[in-house]
Amino acid sequence: MASQMHAIEGQTYALCANSPVSQADNDRNLPRTDQPPQEGRWQRPAWGGAAAVYAPDGRRLTEPADSAFDGLIYCDIDIDQIGNAKAVVDTVGHYARPDLLQLLVDDTPRKHVVRRGGRYEVAGTLLSAHKPLSNLVRCETQHDTE
Template identity: 25%
Template sequence: MENLLKVAMAQIAPVWLNKAATIKKIEATVIEAAKNGSELIVFGEALLPGYPFWLALTGGAQWNTNVNKELHAHYVRNAIQIEGGELDGICQLAKKNSIAVYLGIMERPQNRGGHSIYASLVYISQQGEIKSVHRKLQPTYDERLTWAPGDGNGLQVHPLKQFTVGGLNCWENWMPLPRAALYGQGENLHIAVWPGSDHNTKDITRFIARESRSYVVSVSAMMSKDDFPKDTPHVERILEKAPQVLANGGSCIAGPDGEWLVEPIIGKEGLFYHTLDVNRVYEERQNFDPVGHYSRPDVTKLIVNRERQSTVDFEDD
């Protein structure tokens, strides 16, 4: 039925900072979700190849140290160059299995020189096509030591059966204007991706659902002390101060009335499923629609710059 959509939340740990091994794990997870009838699968923020946990554990703000420079270089080498085809295998699986994918990656784009990295949320359609790459607008706190700020190009929504899906990375879900940019394009299924932990998802998931009268699917990764590969640069230094659990999950789903459909899932790695009915959106929009009948564009209006930013524009003959 076109009004129903089965969603899979992939609450998994990466093979930390190993993009080849993490891609294999992602591909296996996509196949499993498709076998279970999922039409959309969502992975956490920066899952490919992992979140920069070392910054809080090794004095990440210390200037010009070998530890920080070598870990950053390792991170950059394991970031994804989409232009080089590094997501092609996942795209092919999406097409083969008619499953859409929202995937959090560390992107190393060629159009920004190929050396800086961005926390990007990639949407792959059921036809296996990359339809948007949203670079996180504002890295949070110590993320700014290794991630670059993105742009508005990825503030896009996509048709999926009778739904209109859009997504944001982690704390930019707290930014009201990017949310409004998606609402204004008809979003009724909001995807929020996180590096992990219910302290992020437990409040904002229900808030966005109630504000937008949409479904909100929050998906987080997992990470424990045991998940750090032994061949990671300076792994002993990282483990000295690492807690046993760095990301406990917290993936969850709220309905268009802001109530839980799936409460935050803590400490469990795996795939978690739920089927959404778009009719519930129409029911809840009856009394409130933030960009429709309950808005005043003659008084307040948002302007969005969706140009993909680049340092150099060439005007070749």
């Protein structure tokens, strides 16, 4: 599925190549113990054969192979299909539009610490910059009675 998604997202042909794994190869990958393998382990008995070619629109172009198939798969591809897929799904084209996206670089040298007057200036606390709630309520009440 990852190869199919790569084909769709990249609007390109994707080749998924792998080799079948025989039971003997699978057994060599198991830990060496005297106990038999546990049921449900990730190792499957003789598997593989999932090689495929996917088109830019995600279609599988090759027939599914037998899981024990050990050989080559091939198919004809049409390079023009890449352009057709890119015209339908433009995953990166909007980044080329300066009216939608702009990268601004300010390369002015900056310092992490800025001192003013030889000492750090504190503008007070956040609460000191605002009126208390009781004053705001009093002002609204006076405004309503006028």
